[in-house]
Amino acid sequence: MNEVMETYILPDIKDLHKLDVYEANGGYKALRKALGMKPEEVTDEVKKSNLRGRGGACFPTGLKWTFMPKQTTKPKYLCVNGDESEPGTFKDRQIFELNPHLLLEGTVIACYAMGITTAYLYIRGEYGKWIRMMEKALADAYAKGYVGEKILGSEFTTNVVIHKGAGAYICGEESSLMNSIEGERGYPRVKPPFPAQNGLWGCPTTINNVETISNVPLIINNGWERYSKIGAPKHPGPILVGVSGHVNKPGVYEMPTGVPLLEIIHKYAQGIPGNKAIKAVIPGGSSTMILRGDQLEGAKMDADSMKAAGSSVGTAGMIVMDEDTDLIKVITRISKFYYHESCGQCTPCREGTGWLWKVLKRFENNDARREDIDLLMDVANNIEGNTICALGDAAAWPVQSMIRRFRDEFEKRVKVAEPRMLADASA
Amino acid sequence: MAKITIDGKEYEVDPKLSVIQAAAQQGIEIPHFCWHEKLSVAGNCRMCLVEIEKMPKLAIACATQVADGMVVKTMSEKVIKARQAVMEFLLINHPLDCPICDEAGECKLQDYSYKYSVGYSRFEEDKVHKPKRVELGPNVMLDVERCIMCSRCIRFSDEIAKQPVLTFTERGTHVVLTTFPGTVLDNKYSMNVIELCPVGALTSRDFRFKSRVWEMSATESVCTGCSRGCNMNIWVRNNEVLRLTPRLNEDVNSSWMCDSGRLNTFKFVNSQERLNNSLIRKEGTLVETGWDEAIAKVVSELRVFKKTEIAAIGSAYATNEDNFVFQKLMKEIVGTKNIDFVPHMIEGDEDDLLIRADKTPNSSGALQVGVKPADGGLDLKGIIKGIGEGSIKALYVLDDDIAAIPEIASVLPTLQLLIVHSSVKNHTTELADIVLSCSAYAEKHGTFTNFEGRVQRIRPAVATVEQDRALDGFAMSRWDKFASPNDRWGRPIKKDARPSWRILGAIAGAMGAKVKYTTAEDVFKEMTERIPAFKGLSYLKIGSRGTMIKTSETVSSSVQMA
Numbered sequence A: 001m002n003e004v005m006e007t008y009i010l011p012d013i014k015d016l017h018k019l020d021v022y023e024a025n026g027g028y029k030a031l032r033k034a035l036g037m038k039p040e041e042v043t044d045e046v047k048k049s050n051l052r053g054r055g056g057a058c059f060p061t062g063l064k065w066t067f068m069p070k071q072t073t074k075p076k077y078l079c080v081n082g083d084e085s086e087p088g089t090f091k092d093r094q095i096f097e098l099n100p101h102l103l104l105e106g107t108v109i110a111c112y113a114m115g116i117t118t119a120y121l122y123i124r125g126e127y128g129k130w131i132r133m134m135e136k137a138l139a140d141a142y143a144k145g146y147v148g149e150k151i152l153g154s155e156f157t158t159n160v161v162i163h164k165g166a167g168a169y170i171c172g173e174e175s176s177l178m179n180s181i182e183g184e185r186g187y188p189r190v191k192p193p194f195p196a197q198n199g200l201w202g203c204p205t206t207i208n209n210v211e212t213i214s215n216v217p218l219i220i221n222n223g224w225e226r227y228s229k230i231g232a233p234k235h236p237g238p239i240l241v242g243v244s245g246h247v248n249k250p251g252v253y254e255m256p257t258g259v260p261l262l263e264i265i266h267k268y269a270q271g272i273p274g275n276k277a278i279k280a281v282i283p284g285g286s287s288t289m290i291l292r293g294d295q296l297e298g299a300k301m302d303a304d305s306m307k308a309a310g311s312s313v314g315t316a317g318m319i320v321m322d323e324d325t326d327l328i329k330v331i332t333r334i335s336k337f338y339y340h341e342s343c344g345q346c347t348p349c350r351e352g353t354g355w356l357w358k359v360l361k362r363f364e365n366n367d368a369r370r371e372d373i374d375l376l377m378d379v380a381n382n383i384e385g386n387t388i389c390a391l392g393d394a395a396a397w398p399v400q401s402m403i404r405r406f407r408d409e410f411e412k413r414v415k416v417a418e419p420r421m422l423a424d425a426s427a
Numbered sequence B: 001m002a003k004i005t006i007d008g009k010e011y012e013v014d015p016k017l018s019v020i021q022a023a024a025q026q027g028i029e030i031p032h033f034c035w036h037e038k039l040s041v042a043g044n045c046r047m048c049l050v051e052i053e054k055m056p057k058l059a060i061a062c063a064t065q066v067a068d069g070m071v072v073k074t075m076s077e078k079v080i081k082a083r084q085a086v087m088e089f090l091l092i093n094h095p096l097d098c099p100i101c102d103e104a105g106e107c108k109l110q111d112y113s114y115k116y117s118v119g120y121s122r123f124e125e126d127k128v129h130k131p132k133r134v135e136l137g138p139n140v141m142l143d144v145e146r147c148i149m150c151s152r153c154i155r156f157s158d159e160i161a162k163q164p165v166l167t168f169t170e171r172g173t174h175v176v177l178t179t180f181p182g183t184v185l186d187n188k189y190s191m192n193v194i195e196l197c198p199v200g201a202l203t204s205r206d207f208r209f210k211s212r213v214w215e216m217s218a219t220e221s222v223c224t225g226c227s228r229g230c231n232m233n234i235w236v237r238n239n240e241v242l243r244l245t246p247r248l249n250e251d252v253n254s255s256w257m258c259d260s261g262r263l264n265t266f267k268f269v270n271s272q273e274r275l276n277n278s279l280i281r282k283e284g285t286l287v288e289t290g291w292d293e294a295i296a297k298v299v300s301e302l303r304v305f306k307k308t309e310i311a312a313i314g315s316a317y318a319t320n321e322d323n324f325v326f327q328k329l330m331k332e333i334v335g336t337k338n339i340d341f342v343p344h345m346i347e348g349d350e351d352d353l354l355i356r357a358d359k360t361p362n363s364s365g366a367l368q369v370g371v372k373p374a375d376g377g378l379d380l381k382g383i384i385k386g387i388g389e390g391s392i393k394a395l396y397v398l399d400d401d402i403a404a405i406p407e408i409a410s411v412l413p414t415l416q417l418l419i420v421h422s423s424v425k426n427h428t429t430e431l432a433d434i435v436l437s438c439s440a441y442a443e444k445h446g447t448f449t450n451f452e453g454r455v456q457r458i459r460p461a462v463a464t465v466e467q468d469r470a471l472d473g474f475a476m477s478r479w480d481k482f483a484s485p486n487d488r489w490g491r492p493i494k495k496d497a498r499p500s501w502r503i504l505g506a507i508a509g510a511m512g513a514k515v516k517y518t519t520a521e522d523v524f525k526e527m528t529e530r531i532p533a534f535k536g537l538s539y540l541k542i543g544s545r546g547t548m549i550k551t552s553e554t555v556s557s558s559v560q561m562a
């Protein structure tokens, strides 16, 4: 496998997290190169590379950068999103642990490209160990002049601030993340205005995922042409796929985009324990639509292919479930997560997520009626698209797809109806 | 201007407006809970979702700016379904305790349930429970279960009252409105959150559980708490005032009023200390007499004194009509030149929202209608001095408890005659020889002129012996309309009080003058003929929002008495 596979983000180099090892392996070369280019040229390079965001929505990164106003008297900000709280997703953590300087190098290059002088690295609060690792790496980078005043002797200055989350999934949503940094309640903002106009403290802001930013040095080092030839043409580059669930070797694997899901499961994660059949796969974190085992054939880990298969890449956090899995239990647990994490700001999500969970709980306890299946679908439909942020959709999609693709599982849990007694006349 | 289409009709609108604002201007209400014209946009309730052509999803009308060529649908099937969904969501965890909720009858959630909901519930699960009685501050009580988390109260406290003490804690359905640790909701405008709250989550600790709203009538009036003259409604049940609520007037008070005005200006109307008919002091005690006897007594007593021995004190609490007839009687019939009124300023007790240092509703009006010394007459200081020195022997006081002010109280006992108009027993009536019980502002028609020179109307909300709710055109509640004398609210207590202008007119008549006022508007009509600033005005023209007139004089605060 590794002979076809070049690893860029998490190469197998011992102690790469240490600055000297990183430097010895070409670290901060891209930064030096970028500082020799014009900022627009850097943005252009990223744009042409076709890099797409790894935070869930696959949004073209270079395009996002161009939304930042050039002429502005306000300070501009970059937020690097390492909140990583979507169930099934644990890939940014590997970057913090194994290649922190790649992330810092990408961050400084991104700042340079957009004329940003302060970047916030927002890390999930539960990641205590990894926050400390990033803090160490950042201190080293400051000491060596890769971050801070007049970087590498250039006129460019930028600072990076590590901000710890406080345990709310919603703070991974970009506008909520900005509120959180500002010390406000973690409530997503109504868009428009979009962050590029009105972001952190009302200033132009770009938010990118940790893995997205970690791709930037690769693009600068290799040039957009070479980068864009890695993996799927319309969604190129290396991608970190986190595989969990019923596989022999769960973990985070780096691969080019576009690898078939079955190959990821069987080659990378080395198959299903006991060679059982695959019942279902959630391909990109718990919010993405669940796929039946028989839908996996031909499905590949890139935006277009996943869309055609009826789901999405999301965060590429795959959850694999074998034939013995109780999917009602799975969907009930997923719903509980969104119920627990809904910020409560907007009506459909605040009320709907709890309703979904409570009805699902009855399915789990074999205490539901056949009509409850349609009720679930209707509640999910009523949330979808009608909320302030995408958490509402994230709560609706798993339920909708589960009903669409595994209706029989719900029907099996319906309580066998007894004739209902309207009035007890036996006494 | 932007051309937009709403529900198939084209409109030209200001391109800076949001869809909800543009629609409202055209008289189309897009249902909403969290949006409020006076507050920032929150976009959280999702009730105002509308369909906009070329937009992939429904959009919230409150946060979507109009654009030229925009096509908006507020009644499409998709929109109706989304609204029903939002209503269903809002109701699933709502306690539905309308039968015991103060808001019932004026609740947005209730109203919209009839208008936009399906009328049944599909929710069979357990509801989330939360605290039911939380004292947010001295005047406001919170029921967290009823809260729909629209954040209006938070935004009002932050943006208008500038006391940012409210916030949400917890997440999801468990969100709880609360005050920050160590703070209370106790600003001067705190009670405005009660009307802002679209549901019964925030209630008035003063009014709570006193009445169902449909049992009360609401009468348009003006607050008498200060010279701002905030527009408000007087809510009455069984002839008793139960609450005051602000009434929108962009030119005066926006949508707000202060807590003090709301709580401290109506209780005396219902009070046990109210006077009845007229009273004459006989052997040291005030004894109730008939109106005719009292009026005859006023006339005969006044005749005892020389014109220069008589002084008159009008009232900044009285209406323009009262003050006008008062000064006319005093100057033209009694013939005294010594006339003034007592200002009630509390320096420093003012702000740049509503509250004014002048704690009366009508000082500019009193001045303008002529409550000021005639040429060579004594002003307030002179009158007090004159009383003290014995040169002023008789004093006629219109509706102001002047004896509550120590420096005036100390000279009053030297008077030989003190005639007082008052609605309640007070320091001044204690000293008076003749007391005429005058209607409170809630019992009469009239006008006040506020500090800016805006003439505004007040209307009777409480019936007196001489008035009848139905015959005198009062605002009516369901009880007023449909109750019989056998019903609980069918036997109201009515005070035998008369508006001062009527009492004064009767006195003038008894003194031989030709005055024929049958209504307050008759008085007002004469004012329009005699006072240039009022020229061309009528009650109809003043309407419910008031009219600016030119005021030539301002109240001097040189005489500072609270």
Ligand SMILES: Cc1cc2nc3c(=O)[nH]c(=O)nc-3n(C[C@H](O)[C@H](O)[C@H](O)COP(=O)(O)O)c2cc1C
Pocket: A052, A053, A054, A055, A056, A057, A058, A059, A061, A081, A082, A083, A084, A085, A086, A169, A170, A171, A172, A173, A174, A175, A207, A208, A209, A210, A212, A213, A389, A390, A391, A394
């Ligand atoms: C509820 C919710 C949670 C999210 N959590 C994360 C997260 O933990 N990390 C992340 O990178 N993006 C998260 N996102 C997506 C971000 O809003 C944003 O799209 C992303 O950080 C942009 O980065 P990218 O363009 O590089 O993908 C979340 C979105 C939603 C709606």
Ligand code: SF4
Pocket: A170, A187, A188, A341, A342, A343, A344, A345, A346, A347, A349, A350, A387, A388, A389, A390, A391, A392, A393
């Ligand atoms: S969709 Fe859910 S998480 Fe997002 S703003 Fe609304 S309530 Fe909060």
Ligand code: SF4
Pocket: B146, B147, B148, B149, B150, B151, B152, B153, B154, B177, B196, B197, B198, B199, B201, B202
């Ligand atoms: S208490 Fe009332 S105004 Fe405040 S958030 Fe709740 S529903 Fe809205």
